[in-house]
Amino acid sequence: MNRPIPVSGIGERPLIKRISDIFNTGCNPDILIGSGTDDCAVIDISDEDCMVITTDMLHRKTDFPPQMNPWQIGWMSAAVNFSDVASMGARPVGFLSAMGFSKDTDLSFVEDICKGMDDCARFCGTSVIGGDIDTHDELTITGTALGRVQKSELLTRKGARVGDKVCVTGLAGSAGAALHAIENDIDIPDSLLNKLLTPIPRVNEAMKLAKSGAVTCMMDTSDGLAMSLHDLADLNEVGFRIDEASLPIQKEVSEFVTSDPGSLTELALYTGGDFELLFTVSSCMLEAAQSACYLNVIGEVVAREVGIGLMCRNGENLTINRKGYLQLGD
Structure with a gap:
């Protein structure tokens, strides 16, 4: 008799792999990319275009800090999904949300969540088009975002080649x-706090990058830069050499972490919630990518056997570990 295996004992990514193996046994020719292999599923809808679809579930206890107001909860619930749509280079075309509230939830709280959700959808150029409401012991919001992209511009996690440049939008470690x-009662400016409470989906940057033709693979950094690098390395069978001095760290973070410079690098690599884009660019197309949007070149793609390493400011080479934000006990 097999002993039961708790989901907390297997971890998020292995669980996704096991479930995806069950779901991917079908043979629907309209499904170009199925579950578990990318930020979104991809559906064939015409000769020229495809649709990308993603969903994410958020909970009061684990995903919404106490400092987050209801408008920010709504914004966050939409933003995490639109970030996945952005990572495919797609244009958002709709958002659905299933929300669970306790019976005694104040009506104004629900309305403010919906206003934040709607504002994020509008920021991304689309609308909230439907969903569901139910009672629940804990505030739970599941969002589903849809996007559309030309097949020739679809970006996926696969395609990195040795010699490509490794780039990110925005900053690393701010969230x-x-x-x-917040957890240590340290006073910080709103410019830093908002990186956590009101993340900006990089939809516009992603669509411009997709049109540039310079990007060879892309994903978002919601689980942290290091975890994302490992995901891309495994899928593309490559390694990465990252330059510590090139990691883009917000000025306010540098001011707030002054005693240990190494902590800045730890924050940049191993914390999640930034919802930036991590992507590789052909060296000969770097100028095209730089013309598409603001980006930071942080390293290059190397051979698989080299591994995933960090070139430190002091000349030392360190291994970038597979760790970051994970659920289910990892």
């Missing part, structure tokens, strides 16, 4: 630094 400050 993690803000969460650390």
Whole structure:
């Protein structure tokens, strides 16, 4: 008799792999990319275009810090999904949300969540088009975002080649630094706090990058930069050499973490919640990518046997470990 295996004992990514193996046994020719292999599923809808679809579930206790107001809860619930749509280079075309509230939830609280959700959808150029409401012991919001992209511009996690440049939009570690400050009652400016409470989906940047033709693979960094690098390395059978001095760290983070410079690198690599884009670019197309949006080049793609390493400011080479934000006990 097999002993029961708790989901907390297997971890998020292995569980996703096991479930995806069950779901991917079908043979629907309209499904171009199925469950578990990318940020979104991809559906064939015409000769030129495809649709990308993603869903994410968020909970009061684990995903919404106490400092987050209801408008920010709504914004976050939409933003995490639109970030996945962005990572495929797609244009958002709709958002659905299933929300569970306790029976005594104040009506104004629900309305403010919906306003934040709607504002995020509008920011991304689309609308909330439906969903479901039910009672639940804990505030739970499941969002589903839809996007559309030309097949020739679809970006996926696969395609990195040795010699490509490794790039990110925005900054690394800001959300993690803000969460650390909240948990330790450290006063920080709103410019840093908002990186955690009101993340910006990089939809516009992603669509421009997709049109540039410069990107060879892309995903978002919601689980942290290091975890995302390992995901791309496994899928593409490559390694990465990352330059510590090139990691883009927000000025306010540097001011707030002054005693240990190594902590800045830890925050940049191993904390999640930034919802930036991590992507690789052909060296000969770097200028095209830079013309598409603001980006930071943080390293390059190397051979698989080299591994995933960090070139430190002091000349030392360190291994970037597989760790970051994970659920289900990892």
